[in-house]
Amino acid sequence: MRVPMIAGNWKMNKTVAEAVAFVKQVKDQLPPASQQETALAAPTLALVPMVSAAAGSPLKVMAENCYYKDSGAFTGETSPRALYAAGIHHVILGHSERRNYFHETDELINKKVKAALANDLCPIVCCDDTMGRRIAYDQKIHWVVNRILADVKDLSEDEVEKVTIAYEPNWAIGTGQSADPDQAEEGCYLIRQTISDMYGSKVANNIRILYGGSVTTKNVGALMAQPDIDGALVGVASLDPKTFLQIVNH
Template sequence: MRSKIVAGNWKMNKNLAETEALLTELAAKLPDTNAEVMVAPTFVNLAAAVQSLESSTINAIAQNMHFAESGAYTGEISGDMLVNIGVDTVILGHSERRAYFGETDEILEKKVKAALAKNLRVMFCFGEELADRKSGNHFKVVESQIKNALFSLDANVWSSIILAYEPVWAIGTGETASADQAQEMHAFIRKTITEAYNAEIANNVSILYGGSVKPANAEEIFSKPDVDGGLIGGAALVADNFVDIIKAI
């Protein structure tokens, strides 16, 4: 049975004091839930977050990593560095990494394999631009992003993959794919994985929706059979909002 997951991507927000305050509030208000709850603070606060959450069921995860083990990559973070501070999951392929930092499918394939080699779980993000949706190419774009980065993987490592569908036109815009649109795409993703691998892998992989999820729409989105949770942006920066989204699952 696949996991239900609610993950908060804090992006480039919260200094150390703000990070510790938010984590303390989240830990105190965390509802009883069968879902995995994750937060991804900025790198400079990640080690402190891991330590702060030692007695909590909330998991501190990384927003990104490099594919190299070490070397002359100024400003980058390796998988070993994440493992060394107690991190077990990393987000890869976020649309902002693709758009602002030029991360291609080829680069992401290398990152995914590097993370898996360090026994890190990968939360792999993908999704179409507004132009793709309007032109009707959204299914082709999503299929291509998944295929190019993930379909060279051996079947036995898919237990360490979490997928996060994030329509780019619904990230930070206030726009949200309808619950039916999310379900349609998530079902398509499972069908695509079934065709490339098998139904068992497709039915066991958790697929999260990311794109302006809020307390007001979370329950409807999470109610869809192929939506296994959410990758939450802005709403994850306010404890009460994030807690309400966790309750919705």
């Protein structure tokens, strides 16, 4: 059974005090972790205080990014080893804003995924709706998600099962225009089919796939009802505690 996940991605929002106040407001109103994982990704400055504030609750605190080296002369970057030591066990990698604004490539993201896994961090790897075609060895044509082929390149079956994938169509991120449930399901299904082509159906059936892109209180129920959508990566709607709780407890 794939445990669903609702994860808020705050991006570059909230002070440390605001982040801690948010955690205290929501932490006692979340579903049990055995039924659904609930997480918040926050700016690096707020992570350690949020972990302390969330202690004893089902809430998981996530990093929004990390580097692919554990230490060294990399001014301004965040060490995956340091994140794990601070109690952070999840990290978002390859978000479209990182790709677009900071020119992150699939090759770089693949290095980050491997570094995260090496430090026992669970990567949430984002991909958009860039699709492609390839011909399998049996000469049948399969639709595949090119970005996922590159981002999880050279991972073992055990490693890839620890990865969560977030499907985020570029045109839906921060626009208020969400994919309808059928469109979102198609994208998540194609990702699962890509993983099946790469690693087999057992691995594909175990991997968790989220939808992200203008998720709201009005559409989260219909999205979560789709067979290949295992949760949501929520942007602006996660900034308000009442709205976030409504989405989490949809």
